[in-house]
């Protein structure tokens with residue numbers, strides 16, 4: 001069995017953003033040489049997500065609005081977590097809803113997606129360097 005590990009780094013200039021990282025994961029898969037196996041992609045921060053859905057800008061604005069309704073950033077005093085001196089209580093909750101990781105099957109050297117599936121990095125507390133782990137195992 002082969003194993004391949006790579007970190008993807010992001011420095012999002014805004015507090016929140018969704019970034020299509022499918023191409024970078026496909027690059028990692030090519031570099032791994034693995035033809036059959038599993039590909040794990042996970043955020044390595046508790047205020048960011050990795051998820052799979054449609055690459056459609058309206059949907060991404062819907063996510064932004066929906067997440068702000070569920071866990072508005074302001075007023076920051078509403079979150080007990082922010083008593084630590086942080087202001088990212090909402091970002092922890094948004095990350096929980098959107099998930100930590102995805103696993104995609106690798107078949108014949110390709111990510112074995114459903115028709116419209118793409119992989120996204122969801123940033124909820126940006127403006128600093130953060131990373132995503134890609135781990136691929138197989139043969």
Ligand code: ZN
Pocket residue numbers: 081086088089092
């Ligand atoms: Zn925090």
